[in-house]
Structure formats: structure tokens, C-alpha cells
Amino acid sequence: MDDFKALSDAVIKGDIKTALAETQKAMDAGSSVRDILNKGLIAAMDEMGERFSKGLIYVPQMLRSAKTMQECTKLLEPFFQEGDVISKGKVLIGTVKGDLHDIGKNLVSMMMGGAGFTIIDLGVDVPSAKFVQKAQEVEPDIVAMSALLSTTMPAMLETIKALQKAGLRDKVKVMIGGAPVTERYAQKIKADSYASDAGSAVSKAKKLLGVS
Numbered sequence: 001m002d003d004f005k006a007l008s009d010a011v012i013k014g015d016i017k018t019a020l021a022e023t024q025k026a027m028d029a030g031s032s033v034r035d036i037l038n039k040g041l042i043a044a045m046d047e048m049g050e051r052f053s054k055g056l057i058y059v060p061q062m063l064r065s066a067k068t069m070q071e072c073t074k075l076l077e078p079f080f081q082e083g084d085v086i087s088k089g090k091v092l093i094g095t096v097k098g099d100l101h102d103i104g105k106n107l108v109s110m111m112m113g114g115a116g117f118t119i120i121d122l123g124v125d126v127p128s129a130k131f132v133q134k135a136q137e138v139e140p141d142i143v144a145m146s147a148l149l150s151t152t153m154p155a156m157l158e159t160i161k162a163l164q165k166a167g168l169r170d171k172v173k174v175m176i177g178g179a180p181v182t183e184r185y186a187q188k189i190k191a192d193s194y195a196s197d198a199g200s201a202v203s204k205a206k207k208l209l210g211v212s
């Protein structure tokens with residue numbers, strides 16, 4: 001099945017029932033999880049973003065689509081599992097302060113969890129002090145931050161500085177991502193890694209920790 005239009009349309013409309021049925025249909029037809037995500041679900045969110053930029057839709061419609069996407073992602077979650085028993089490493093993840101977007105972060109968490117990492121998810125709107133406090137408590141291998149707004153990206157640098165101040169910067173790898181974030185920005189704020197999507201987040205995390 002290569003046509004994900006019905007699925008995308010349902011996500012755009014915020015029609016959870018149809019979107020779930022279309023996701024199931026695609027899975028039954030043997031479509032890959034990657035295609036369902038990229039060509040169906042994420043494509044719909046990109047379209048919503050464009051419509052929002054043009055003033056054609058407002059926040060409530062974005063929220064409905066977001067909820068629809070989250071429900072469909074739950075259906076896909078079991079297929080992210082690689083079945084590892086031993087943890088590949090501990091990842092402390094959150095969306096930075098001032099930012100409430102969590103779909104991408106949740107996808108990254110699910111994919112990394114499925115690939116054998118232990119995930120500690122701090123949720124959204126996470127202040128730098130909270131990242132530091134939790135890092136002291138759980139001693140993660142990676143601190144992963146998500147930002148979807150250009151106005152909240154600076155909170156990533158703030159968190160890196162806070163980790164530094166707490167003497168933790170050398171003990172953890174910092175990984176960042178989110179639609180407006182770039183490799184260049186990661187270099188600028190001296191993060192250890194950047195990934196543009198959940199799939200490459202997994203391979204980059206493995207590379208960072210030297211695990212396969």
C-alpha cells in the first residue's frame with residue numbers, strides 16, 4: 001500500500017476513528033512503520049503547519065490533528081520494539097521550557113525505547129533546573145532535548161550551561177532535535193549530537209555511546 005492520502009486526510013481533519021482504521025489498514029497491507037509515519041502521519045502534520053502559517057487554520061485544529069496523530073502512533077508502538085533485554089543506555093528526554101510540542105519527542109522516546117534504551121521522559125515545558133535535578137538523580141548517559149519553536153531553542157543552550165554549572169556536562173552526552181533545530185545550531189551550542197528524525201536519533205545515540 002503506497003497511498004497514504006486517506007490516512008493523511010483523516011489526521012488533517014482530526015478524525016481519530018478513520019485515522020486509526022486507516023493506520024490499521026496500512027499495517028494489515030504490509031506497509032512499513034516508517035512509511036506510515038512519514039508518508040501518512042508526519043506528512044499530515046507538515047500540511048497542518050503550512051495551513052497554520054497561512055492563517056487557514058488555528059490552534060484548536062492543530063490540537064485535534066496532534067491528538068489524532070498521537071493515537072495512531074500508539075498503534076504503531078509495538079512495532080518499534082527490537083526485543084532487547086539489556087539496556088543500551090539511559091536517556092533523559094524532555095521538551096524544553098516554554099515549549100508544549102511533544103509529538104516528535106514522544107516518537108524519539110518510543111523509537112529509542114524500542115531500540116533498547118531506557119527512557120526517562122520529563123514531558124514538556126521542562127526548565128533547565130529540572131533537567132539538572134533529574135540528571136543528578138538518575139545519572140543518564142544521554143540528555144536529549146526537543147524544541148519546536150525558534151523562541152524556545154535558546155533554552156537548550158541554557159540547559160547545557162546549567163549542566164556545566166552542576167558539574168555534569170562531562171558525564172553526559174547532549175543530543176538535540178526538533179523541526180527548527182539544525183546541525184549548525186547543535187555545533188554552536190556545543191551539543192554532542194543532532195538528529196533530524198527519530199530513526200536517525202537512534203543510530204546517532206548508539207554511535208555516541210559506542211553500542212550497536
Ligand code: B12
Pocket residue numbers: 042045046047048049050052053059060062063066098099100101102103104105107108144145146147148149150151175176177178179180194195196197198199201
Ligand atoms: C501539532 C502542532 C502544535 C500543537 C502541539 C501538540 C503536541 N502535543 O505536540 C499545538 C496546537 C499545542 C501547537 C501550539 C503552538 N504552535 Co505548533 N505546531 C504543530 C505542528 C503542526 C506539528 C508539529 C509536529 O508534531 N510535527 C510532527 C513531529 C513528528 O515532527 P517533529 O516534532 O519535528 O519531530 C521530529 C524531528 O524534529 C525529530 N525530533 C523532535 N524532537 C527531537 C528531540 C531529539 C533529542 C532528537 C534527536 C530529534 C527530535 O524527530 C521527530 C520525529 O521524526 C507544527 C508544524 C510542523 N510542521 O512542525 C506547528 C509549529 C511547530 N507550531 C508553531 C507555533 C507558532 C505554535 C504556537 C506558538 C501557536 C500559537 N499562536 O499559540 C503554539 C506554541 C505553544 C507552545 N508554547 O509550545 C510554529 C513554530 C514556528 C517557529 N519556528 O517558531 C509551527 C512550525 C507551525 C507554523 N508553520 O507556523 N502546535
